[in-house]
Amino acid sequence: MLEPTIADWFKTRSLNWFGEVPTIDKVIDGFYGQVCIVRLADGERRVVKRFRIAGFARHEARAMRALRAATPAAIAVPTLLHFEAAAEHGWDAFVMDFVAGVNATETPAEFADALAADIVALQRHWHAQTGDAFEDLDGSRYTSFAASYHAYLDGRRAFLEHADGIDTGLRARLLATLAHADALLAPLADDPPAFIHDDGHAGNYLVDPQTWRLVAVIDPAGARFAHRELDLFHLPDARPDLHLLERYLAAIPLAPGWPARLAFFSLWDDVKHAEFTGWRDDAWFERKLTRYQEQRDA
Known part of the structure; x- marks a missing residue:
């Protein structure tokens, strides 16, 4: 599902993010990033987004916070749980909560x-x-x-x-x-x-x-x-x-x-x-x- 180098990166970072390597339920390839919907051992799901472009995640993090503030509470907006830059571990990446739908x-x-x-x-x-x-x-x-x-x-x-x-x-x-x-x-x-x-x-x-x-x-x-x-x-x-x-x-x-x-x-x-x-x-x-x-x- 993931290219070998990306799979290795994902496994290494998952141990830091989750304390385990979760099961990947789905991979979605987008224009600016690749999204993995993952399942933890306790059944909880999370979303990992790896950005193809260094520096882009910083802009989207700001946009997500602004979107949550501007959107009615009844409409869910993913919550950013963790952010890291490419300079730290090779890729800009988000970990977000899973929004059902x-x-x-x-x-x-x-x-x-x-x-x-x-x-x-x-x-x-x-x-x-x-x-x-x-x-x-x-x-x-x-x-x-x-x-x-x-x-x-x-x-x-x-x-x-x-x-x-x-x-x-x-x-x-x-x-x-x-x-x-x-x-x-x-x-x-x-x-x-x-x-x-x-x-x-x-x-x-x-x-x-x-x-x-x-x-x-x-x-x-x-x-x-x-x-x-x-x-x-x-x-x-x-x-x-x-x-x-x-x-x-x-x-x-x-x-x-x-x-x-x-x-x-x-x-x-x-x-x-x-x-x-x-x-x-x-x-x-x-x-x-x-x-x-x-x-x-x-």
């Missing part, structure tokens, strides 16, 4: 409406909480969303200008979209900072398998105070049949230009993934560019 993407169609209502209600609950500054992924604070997002784009631009493995023409077309940023962001100038999960598609919620209602939220990519639209472009990413974005828009309309703006945010979120993980997929980015241009021309 099944992934919301497994919800049968006949229960989809109630689940979608739960998720949109939670999104609205988060977005109703406002802060006194716009926060970047690294915790930096800005007085305006435009300043915050331009700082984010500056980092992605610096990566993209020198990144290997990306077609030269594609790189130029991606960079050219940055000229549109000011016009896209202008309608948001008067909006306050709102709390966001930052990756709130259906795959990051857990549900009760008896009622198929929402019971937990997991994996905050960068939960913080930013602009609520940075949450919204993620909503169709899993189980699009839930129509989460459409349901949200029916309750709370967005500022003019939102279709192109959300496509722009999604495009540059994927540039971040390429930067942080080494992922490359020119065809994917070509499709994203086409989608953005279609929304901009509409």
Whole structure:
């Protein structure tokens, strides 16, 4: 289930974390990390998350604490029991308590409406909480969303200008979209900072398998105070049949230009993934560019 070197690391660290080597019930491979659901000798379960990128766990630890503070008590958020950095033992890693539930993407169609209502209600609950500054992924604070997002784009631009493995023409077309940023962001100038999960598609919620209602939220990519639209472009990413974005828009309309703006945010979120993980997929980015241009021309 685990590569040999990772298995050796897991056994060694488990003796420190648990005083035993637990049984691994399930391994989940994600973009930024690998999650092991483990069972201890007494039957208790824990979650071990090993991050692929050194330094990333520190940001997610901050995001988890913020998410717990912003989420209703009735909705579970995993509790961080132990954190260690790559400099200590080779990998950034979390040990968390186990939160019961099944992934919301497994919800049968006949229960989809109630689940979608739960998720949109939670999104609205988060977005109703406002802060006194716009926060970047690294915790930096800005007085305006435009300043915050331009700082984010500056980092992605610096990566993209020198990144290997990306077609030269594609790189130029991606960079050219940055000229549109000011016009896209202008309608948001008067909006306050709102709390966001930052990756709130259906795959990051857990549900009760008896009622198929929402019971937990997991994996905050960068939960913080930013602009609520940075949450919204993620909503169709899993189980699009839930129509989460459409349901949200029916309750709370967005500022003019939102279709192109959300496509722009999604495009540059994927540039971040390429930067942080080494992922490359020119065809994917070509499709994203086409989608953005279609929304901009509409």
